[in-house]
Each structure stands twice: as C-alpha cells, then as structure tokens.
Amino acid sequence: MANIRKVAQLAGVSVATVSRVLNHPERVSEKTKNRVLSIMEDIDFSPNALARGLNLRRTNTIALIIPDIQNPLYTEIARGVESIAHRNGNNLLLCNTEKDVAKEKSYVQMLIEKKIDGVILAYTGLKDEDFQEIINKEINLILCGMNSASMKISSVYSDFRQGSALAVQHLIKLGYKRIACITGSDRYIENREKVQGYIETMERAALEVPPHYLVHGDDDINSGYLSALKLQKIEQKPEAVFVCNDLMAIGAINAMQKAGFNVPEDIGVVGYDNIVMGSFIDPKLTTVSWPVYKMGILSARILLDEVNSKSEDVYTQSILLKPKLKIRKSCGHIDRVSEIFD
Amino acid sequence: MDLSTDFMGMHLKNPLILSSGPLSGSGEMMMQALDAGFAAVVTETILNDIRPNVRPRLVKSGEGLQNIWLYTELTLEDWKREIAMVKEADGTLIANILAYSPSEMAFLARKVEGFGADAIELGISSPHGEGIEVIAANYDEMYELVQSVVDSVSIPVIVKLSSNVTNLSLVAQSAQKAGAQGLSAINTVRSILGVNLENQEPLLPTYGGYSGEPIRPIGLAAVATIKQSVELPVSGIGGIVDYTHLLEYIMLGAETCQLHTALLLHGYHIVPKILDSTRRWLEDHSFKNLGDVRGAALPKLKAFDELIYEPRIVRVKHDCPCEDCEQCISTCFYNAITKDKEGKIIVLPEKCNGCGLCISICPEDCFEMVLPIE
Numbered sequence: 001m002a003n004i005r006k007v008a009q010l011a012g013v014s015v016a017t018v019s020r021v022l023n024h025p026e027r028v029s030e031k032t033k034n035r036v037l038s039i040m041e042d043i044d045f046s047p048n049a050l051a052r053g054l055n056l057r058r059t060n061t062i063a064l065i066i067p068d069i070q071n072p073l074y075t076e077i078a079r080g081v082e083s084i085a086h087r088n089g090n091n092l093l094l095c096n097t098e099k100d101v102a103k104e105k106s107y108v109q110m111l112i113e114k115k116i117d118g119v120i121l122a123y124t125g126l127k128d129e130d131f132q133e134i135i136n137k138e139i140n141l142i143l144c145g146m147n148s149a150s151m152k153i154s155s156v157y158s159d160f161r162q163g164s165a166l167a168v169q170h171l172i173k174l175g176y177k178r179i180a181c182i183t184g185s186d187r188y189i190e191n192r193e194k195v196q197g198y199i200e201t202m203e204r205a206a207l208e209v210p211p212h213y214l215v216h217g218d219d220d221i222n223s224g225y226l227s228a229l230k231l232q233k234i235e236q237k238p239e240a241v242f243v244c245n246d247l248m249a250i251g252a253i254n255a256m257q258k259a260g261f262n263v264p265e266d267i268g269v270v271g272y273d274n275i276v277m278g279s280f281i282d283p284k285l286t287t288v289s290w291p292v293y294k295m296g297i298l299s300a301r302i303l304l305d306e307v308n309s310k311s312e313d314v315y316t317q318s319i320l321l322k323p324k325l326k327i328r329k330s331c332g333h334i335d336r337v338s339e340i341f342d
Numbered sequence: 343m344d345l346s347t348d349f350m351g352m353h354l355k356n357p358l359i360l361s362s363g364p365l366s367g368s369g370e371m372m373m374q375a376l377d378a379g380f381a382a383v384v385t386e387t388i389l390n391d392i393r394p395n396v397r398p399r400l401v402k403s404g405e406g407l408q409n410i411w412l413y414t415e416l417t418l419e420d421w422k423r424e425i426a427m428v429k430e431a432d433g434t435l436i437a438n439i440l441a442y443s444p445s446e447m448a449f450l451a452r453k454v455e456g457f458g459a460d461a462i463e464l465g466i467s468s469p470h471g472e473g474i475e476v477i478a479a480n481y482d483e484m485y486e487l488v489q490s491v492v493d494s495v496s497i498p499v500i501v502k503l504s505s506n507v508t509n510l511s512l513v514a515q516s517a518q519k520a521g522a523q524g525l526s527a528i529n530t531v532r533s534i535l536g537v538n539l540e541n542q543e544p545l546l547p548t549y550g551g552y553s554g555e556p557i558r559p560i561g562l563a564a565v566a567t568i569k570q571s572v573e574l575p576v577s578g579i580g581g582i583v584d585y586t587h588l589l590e591y592i593m594l595g596a597e598t599c600q601l602h603t604a605l606l607l608h609g610y611h612i613v614p615k616i617l618d619s620t621r622r623w624l625e626d627h628s629f630k631n632l633g634d635v636r637g638a639a640l641p642k643l644k645a646f647d648e649l650i651y652e653p654r655i656v657r658v659k660h661d662c663p664c665e666d667c668e669q670c671i672s673t674c675f676y677n678a679i680t681k682d683k684e685g686k687i688i689v690l691p692e693k694c695n696g697c698g699l700c701i702s703i704c705p706e707d708c709f710e711m712v713l714p715i716e
Contacts, residue, residue: 005430016370019427080391087419291442294391298449301390301418319445340548341474 003045010039062303063093063111063119064144064296065104067188071219071247072275073292077122077144080296088304090117099187101125112137118303120144122296123188140306144299146189152316154306156298160190163288163323164197164242167270170286170325171240172205174332176268180213180238182227182248191219194244194272213238217248224248228255240268240331246275246287253281253330264332274326284328291321343621344631347381349575349598350498350524352434352460354381356617357592357632361526361579361600362387362438362465362502367414369427372435378610379617382434384600387413387465388421389440390450400606401535401545405555405583407603408535410546412471413440418450422457429458436461436500440468442477444490451491451499461497461524464488467504469532469551476529479507481516492521500524500577503568505560506532511571518572526577526600527564531557554603555581562594569595569640583612585619592632593639654711655694656701662687662708670700670709 008015013032020028021036028036039045064081066074078094085092093116097104104125111119112133118140121131128151134141135153143155171179181198184191195214202209215230217223224243228251231238243249249271253263263269263283271278274289298319306314327338345356360366360375360383372383392415399410416424421437428435437454439462441447451462466477466487478484478501492499501517503510505528514525530551534544561580568576578591579600591599604612620632629635656678662670670679670687678693679700691714701709 003430004426014373015427015431016373019369019423023423084419087417291391297391298446301453302449317445317449319449320443321446322443324442337474341472 006043007036007039007045010043011036058117058307059091059115060089061091061093061114061116062300062307063095063107063116064122065095065097065107065119065124066122067097067099067125068219069094069096072277073245073273074122076292077296077299080293080298081120081300082296084297084300084304090304097125099125099185105130108134112139115139117307118142120299120303122299123190125187140303142299142303142306144295147318147320149318154302154317156295156302156319156321158190158290158295158321158323160193160323161197161200163272163290164194164244165201166323166325167242167272167286167288168198168201169205170327170333171242171268171270171331172201172207174240174268176240176332177207178213178236178238178240179207180215180231180234180241181209182215182217182224182231182241182243182252184217184219184244184248186216188219191244198242210236217244219245219248221247221251221254224251225255226251228252229259232256232259232261238267240264240270243269243271246271246273246278246285249285249287249330250277250281253283253285263330268332269330271330279328283330286328286331286333287326288323289326290323295321343625345617345621347598347632349577350461350500352382352498354434354598356381357588357596357598358613358617359384359436359577359598359600360605361602362463363602363606364411365602365605366438368416369424372424372428372433373431374610375605375613376428376431376433379613381598382436382460383428384436384438384463385414385421385425385459386416387438387440387468388416388418388450388454389413390418390446392417393471396547399546402554402607403535403545405607406535406552406557407554407606408533408546408550408552409530410470410548410550412468413465418453421454425454425457425459434460436463438463438465438502440465441487444486447487448490448494451495455495455497459497461500462491462495463500463502463526464491465502465529467502467506467529469504469506469530470549476504476506478503478513478517481512484513485516485520488517488520488522492523498523500526502529502579503527503564504529504531505564510564510567514568514571514574518574522574524575524577524597525568525572526579527568528557528561528580531560553580554607555583557581558587558590562590565591565596566594566640566643569637570643582616583608585616585623588616588620589623589635590639592636595637595640597636652713654696654713655691656689656696656698656709657691657712658687658689659708659710662704662706664706667705669703669705673703674700 004018008018095107120142123145147155147157183195215227217227271285271287274287278285327333327342347354347357360380362384366372367386375383393412401408437459439450441450501522530553533552536545558581565578575597577598578596582601583604676693676695678690682688
C-alpha cells in the first residue's frame with residue numbers, strides 16, 4: 001500500500017522530508033520536492049484522499065446559524081467554526097437570524113435546498129420537529145449551545161446554571177448579601193438557566209431574592225445600562241449584581257459610574273461570557289468564562305467527522321464544556337493570586 | 343544486556359521515554375528522539391484550542407529550569423499528521439492530552455487514538471496556566487476525567503501526577519479506581535526561579551514549572567509514594583541526567599522513566615550514554631535485567647516507629663589529606679569536630695550526636711558512623 005514511508009524509501013529521503021514536502025514545501029529544495037512529488041504520483045499516493053472521503057455528492061459546504069451577529073459571543077463561535085472548516089477545505093455559510101425563529105426556519109429551508117453537507121445551529125430557537133426535518137434530508141446536524149437529550153443529535157454545550165452559580169457563590173463568599181440579577185432575554189434557554197442558577201444559589205445560602213432584584217435586560221449594552229438605572233431607584237439598594245452577560249455588565253457599570261457610584265466599592269459586579277472588552281474596562285470585569293471559541297471548533301470538528309464518516313460509524317457525542325470563574329476587579333476581590341491562577 | 347521493559351502491555355526496547363514538552367512538539371522532533379535511543383515518545387500536550395506561548399518562556403539557573411511554556415501551538419488536525427509520521431516509522435507514541443470536562447477529554451482521547459497513538463497520558467497536572475490547585479489535586483474531578491477517557495478508548499491511559507498536591511497517595515488511588523492503567527510522576531513543580539535585583543522583576547513574568555536535577559528528590563519520593571499506594575505501573579519523571587538517576591527511579595519501583603530537561607540542557611548524546619552505563623552497571627553487579635533491581639529499595643523505606651534507634655556516632659576513618667578545608671569543623675553544629683595539637687581532624691565522642699551531616703559534607707570521605715563500643 002502506498003504510504004508516506006514507501007514514498008520516503010523510493011525517494012531516498014526521510015519520512016520527515018516527505019512530510020515537509022506535504023506541509024511546508026518552502027522548507028525543501030526544489031529538486032527534492034520534485035522528486036518526492038513525482039514518486040507520489042507514480043505510486044498513486046494521495047495523503048488527503050482518505051481524509052476527505054472523495055464523496056462526489058458533497059458540496060464541501062457547511063453552514064452556521066447564529067442568533068445575533070453583533071454579539072461577540074456568537075462571532076467567537078463563528079471564528080472557531082470557520083477555522084476548522086477552512087482547514088479541512090470546506091466553505092462556510094454564515095446565517096444571522098436576529099433572534100427571529102421565522103428567519104431561522106427560512107434559512108434552514110434555503111440550506112436544505114442548497115444540499116449543504118451539514119449545519120451547526122448555535123443557540124437555536126428551533127424545536128425537535130425542525131431538527132427532525134433537517135435530519136430527514138440527510139443533512140448532518142450539530143447543536144451548539146444546547147443538548148437535545150430527547151433526540152440523537154451531537155451537541156456541544158455549556159452548563160449555564162453551573163456558571164451563574166459560580167458567579168453568585170463568589171459574590172456570597174466575598175460577603176455580599178443583597179445580590180441582584182440583571183437577566184438576559186428569557187426567550188433563550190441559556191438566559192433562563194442563568195437566572196435559575198442565580199436563584200438556586202441564593203436560596204441555598206438562605207439569601208432573599210425580592211422580585212425587584214430581578215431586572216430584565218435584553219442582552220445588549222443599552223439594556224444593561226437601563227437595568228442598572230432601575231436598580232438605583234430601589235430603596236434597599238443591592239450591594240452587588242450578577243449580570244447575565246458581559247455586554248450588559250459593561251453597560252451597567254457605565255450607568256453606575258455616571259450616577260456617581262464606585263464599582264466595586266459601592267456595588268460589586270460580575271458578568272458572564274468573558275468577552276475581550278471585559279479586561280479593558282475600568283474596573284476590569286470579573287466574569288464567568290466559557291469556551292465559546294472552543295465550542296465553535298468542537299462543533300465543526302464533530303460535524304466534519306460525521307460528514308466524513310460512513311453512516312454506520314457515526315455516534316452521538318454530547319460534549320459539555322465547563323464554565324470557569326475569571327476573577328478580576330469589578331467584584332471587589334482583593335487577593336491577587338486568585339486573579340493570576342483563576 | 344537486555345533493558346527491555348513491559349509497560350502497560352507495550353513492549354519497549356528500554357525504559358527511557360521522551361516526556362511531554364517542547365522537544366516533542368512535532369513528528370520530526372519526536373523522530374529525532376527515537377533515533378537518539380528513546381523507546382517511546384510522549385507528545386507535547388494536545389488541546390482542542392491553542393493557547394499561544396509567550397516569549398521568553400524558559401530560564402535556567404544551575405541545573406534547574408523554569409518554564410512558563412503552555413501547550414502545543416499545533417492544532418488537533420496538525421497532530422494527525424505529526425502522529426502519523428511517528429507511527430509510519432513504527433515509533434511508539436503516547437499522546438499527552440488536556441481538556442477540562444469529561445466529555446471533552448473523551449473526545450480528544452478518541453481523536454488521538456484514531457490518529458494512531460499507542461497510549462494516552464492525561465496532562466492534568468501543570469503547575470501554571472491552570473488553577474492554583476492542579477486539576478489532578480481534585481480527586482472527584484480527576485476521577486470523572488479519567489473514567490470518561492478509559493471508557494472511550496481501547497488503548498492504555500496514563501495519568502500524569504504532580505507533587506503540588508496535599509495527598510499524592512489518595513490522588514493515585516483515585517486514578518487507579520477510575521481505571522487508569524498507568525501513572526507518570528512528577529510534572530514540573532510550581533516555581534519562581536529568581537528575581538532580578540536590578541530591575542526588581544521576577545526572571546519570568548509569571549509562576550512557572552521547575553524541572554531538572556533539583557527536582558529529582560521530589561520525583562523519587564513521589565514515585566515511591568505512588569508505588570506504595572497502588573498496583574499500577576509508573577513512569578518516573580524528574581531530574582534524570584545519568585544512569586544512576588534512572589536506576590534510582592527503577593529501584594523505587596518505576597517501570598519506565600521519562601526525561602526532557604536534561605536534553606534541553608545537555609543534548610541528545612546523553613541518551614545512549616545513560617543506556618550504555620545502565621547496561622554496564624547491571625553487568626558489573628551480575629544482574630540479568632532491570633527486573634532484578636526494580637523496586638529493590640522500596641521495602642527499605644520504613645516508618646519512623648520501625649527504625650532502630652542506635653546511639654551511633656561519627657569517627658574519623660582516615661586522616662584528612664586537606665590542609666585548609668575544615669568544612670566539617672564549620673558545619674558541625676554540635677562542635678564535635680576539631681583539630682588536635684598536630685592539626686589532625688578528630689571527633690569528640692562526648693559531643694557528637696550522630697546527625698551524619700559531616701559524612702556527606704566531607705569531600706574526602708573521612709568519616710564513618712560506628713557504635714561507641716566499636
């Protein structure tokens with residue numbers, strides 16, 4: 001069988017040299033490169049033939065559907081998906097639903113018509129029956145951000161209840177008792193889970209959650225700003241606030257500072273997502289990090305594995321990526337070693 | 343002299359394995375290690391996503407090295423090619439992987455198994471770039487990670503352990519219970535190599551991992567602790583530079599040994615030297631193979647209440663040939679060593695408390711311990 005070793009032997013070079021010809025031809029002399037390439041042709045050695053499957057029915061195109069192209073979180077997922085798609089010689093179609101389920105459904109129809117190889121639904125608003133329709137059309141499907149236990153669909157997701165519990169536990173550990181929460185849009189399961197994690201953690205610590213401590217935001221900077229203004233009007237002001245995403249947290253900190261409150265001295269703030277901007281604001285934002293880029297990478301890897309596998313070899317994979325507390329300054333934490341290690 | 347070793351079902355031509363690190367960062371580099379005489383190689387730590395490395399990231403002082411190197415900068419897709427290169431040449435390869443949840447770890451494990459790895463090493467004990475407690479310090483978390491990998495692959499799974507834990511014995515037991523087929527120890531030790539007095543800056547800008555000769559005693563103690571806690575085969579790591587160090591690890595029960603820092607500091611030529619000298623030592627001592635000495639020193643490690651308290655003291659074995667050394671005099675904190683009228687080194691028996699320090703201090707081997715009646 002033609003393999004890299006055989007090529008090396010026939011060309012009178014090392015395996016490493018053959019590998020260099022394939023991957024870094026610029027590091028190999030023209031003469032050696034030509035010799036190796038001609039031997040590859042002679043013995044019909046094609047390193048990528050197996051990996052790519054050479055299925056003629058393929059379009060070598062996959063799609064990613066995201067809810068909001070302005071949210072850096074989803075663009076990070078897209079970045080991850082794109083890097084793997086490109087590396088494996090696939091095109092990527094990016095669809096932005098603007099959190100509109102009807103738009104998402106129309107995108108799915110368009111993708112089905114285009115007979116693409118596979119689709120990744122990130123934080124989808126679709127339901128099991130929609131998933132089934134995609135699968136029926138023999139299009140590989142990955143759910144990014146949610147785990148569909150009822151259907152055999154591979155997924156990459158994070159545990160938002162656990163993530164918000166980490167944030168709220170941290171605030172409680174720092175001595176805060178009156179802890180409010182600025183929620184995201186409750187149309188999305190991840191936002192509902194974050195609120196659930198907040199309430200459960202407060203209850204476990206026997207801390208009160210008066211109704212006005214739950215302020216409803218809409219996932220963007222402006223709604224964070226407005227939510228913080230609402231919190232300032234409460235008579236018994238909270239000592240700290242858990243904000244369900246970083247964009248809203250940045251808006252909230254801005255509103256508090258404009259109103260003359262110091263963060264964290266007057267009010268501690270913890271966000272969620274660990275977007276890059278969070279470490280550039282003053283004070284630096286303590287937040288919950290969850291590997292969004294990695295979710296994109298893994299979703300694409302699993303999707304392409306499924307696309308490239310024979311159907312009998314495909315098995316459902318549900319990969320949970322753990323959230324992690326990223327301690328900085330906005331929460332009022334002072335010990336520096338936690339900032340370095342955690 | 344046959345140095346071959348069976349390690350978790352892998353038949354290795356000798357017990358030396360290149361440990362995970364910069365020198366195992368590509369297929370080409372690992373081939374170089376195999377050519378130098380290593381029986382197997384462990385890849386640099388492979389992750390799902392790449393974390394770029396800072397520059398500089400290595401600093402040396404004496405025989406110790408601090409690194410703030412994180413993990414591979416090659417993608418998982420790249421590793422398919424790098425691993426294939428080693429496997430095409432029939433090399434034995436252990437893939438070192440790191441992920442943060444059981445399902446993610448299992449995904450990576452299945453991937454590298456598919457790429458052709460002969461075994462997996464879980465790199466869950468780096469002292470830097472992760473939490474203040476290494477992942478392997480949390481028994482429950484580690485148990486879940488190990489179990490998910492063991493359940494997902496059919497190749498052997500090794501857990502790499504750290505001395506940066508409170509109870510290494512429990513960690514090892516947890517790994518065994520989770521189904522690990524082997525352990526390796528130790529990972530680098532959390533360190534700050536030094537501070538530049540002139541600019542008042544640490545030599546590297548964050549906490550790092552310490553490796554090289556100075557950590558060998560820590561590695562030896564870890565291997566002994568593991569071997570006295572679990573039944574699993576162990577790959578001893580830490581400070582191996584010559585054959586005596588290899589034999590020390592083997593005598594404390596290690597099946598194989600891994601090294602890396604010595605190669606960074608001294609080059610690959612030490613590998614055949616270690617192997618040749620080991621063979622010669624075994625022959626000179628009429629041992630047939632490494633199995634004859636493996637674990638030989640372990641039963642001699644005692645509990646304090648098993649030790650015999652003999653009132654031994656030091657006496658001068660032979661006259662000291664040095665005129666001005668006097669290291670023994672200045673270090674004896676019982677003031678038991680002095681010079682007589684002729685200038686000869688003598689020990690005052692009534693003052694000697696038998697601590698033994700002078701025996702290892704004396705460059706001329708002038709002292710020995712005896713019972714006062716001898």
